[in-house]
Amino acid sequence: MSDRARSFGAMAEAYEQFRPGYPVELFDVVMAYAGRPVRSALEIGAGTGKATRVFAQQGVAVTATEPDQAMLDKLREHVPAGVRTVRAAFEDLRPGEEYGLVYAAAALHWTAPEGRWARMAALLEPGGVFASFGGPIQLADPAVKEAVRAARAPFLESDEIPPPDGTPPECEMQWPGTELQRSEWFTDVQQHVIERRLTLSAREYVGQLSTISAYLVLPPVERKQTFDQIVRVLPRTVEIAADVTVHLARRRHER
Structure with a gap:
């Protein structure tokens, strides 16, 4: 994992406090x-459980995996008691139990690209669903956005991945939909956007x-x-x- 991928644990409390959660509409889109x-889902890179809650609260039996212990500890404070938690990176997961849904919330880009989709397919039952969702949090006012960019520029050219x-x-289809379309393991690739506007205080924005x-x-x-x-x-x-932005794909019954 890269240094950026390993950087979150020290900010687990802030991550829980300042990162927006996910709307229940996300569950509706996936279902x-x-x-x-x-009935069963495996979550990759669960963080503090922002997405875990959306699915677990709707009755899905979620196994939440997360490599950072501090993030996993914070997750356990906030998710329903029935959520199973496993400290592991995606690359450490081994085929065994198959799930009806495997999903990643703003975490897929931290996984190693080599063999990504073969490993993902091995965790899904035939016909099972893969979902990846997330997106940048951007200032809506162009003038404020430019002022922040200029203020940040001496230290950081861009904060996006x-x-x-x-x-x-x-391009109309964005990553990881582009990779899924090329994968021999998946079919019926779709992209959906759930539009959302939020108002934050200056403190909350900097906290994020x-x-x-x-x-x-x-x-x-x-x-x-x-x-x-x-x-x-x-x-x-x-x-x-x-x-x-939600990307969805279905594991082929046969490769």
Whole structure:
């Protein structure tokens, strides 16, 4: 795993406090695609359980996997008692039990690309559903967005993670849908967008930035200077675009 992938554990409390959760509409989108009851799910890179709650609270038996112990401890404080938790990275999981749904919430880009889809398929029952969802949290006001970019620029050019396969943002199908379309293991690839706008205080917005890997890997002094500069250009409240892009695919019954 990269340094950015390992950077979250120290901010588990802030991650739980400042990262937005997921709307129940996400569950509806995944279940509508499945077209049948989904009784068991495996979550990859569960973090503090933001997505775990959405599925577990709707009666799905979720096994939540997460490699960082601090994140897993925080998850256990907030998810229903029936959730099974396993400390493991995706690459450490071994075929055994098959699930009706395997999903990753803003975590798939941290997994190793080599053999990713063969490993994913091995965790799913034939016809089972894979889902990946997430998306950047962006300032909705272009003027505020530019002011923050300029304030951040001396320390950090960009705080986004580019698509692992280099898919340009103007393409209709985005990653990981692009990879899924090329995979021999999956079919019926779909992309859905759940539009969402949130209003945050300046403190909440900077708190959310403090959980983003691009800032977490900065030297502590530079990180503080970056946040100080950003706070100076923020209004008291900001509107953010927090759309959730959902990619769905079905494991082939036969390869």
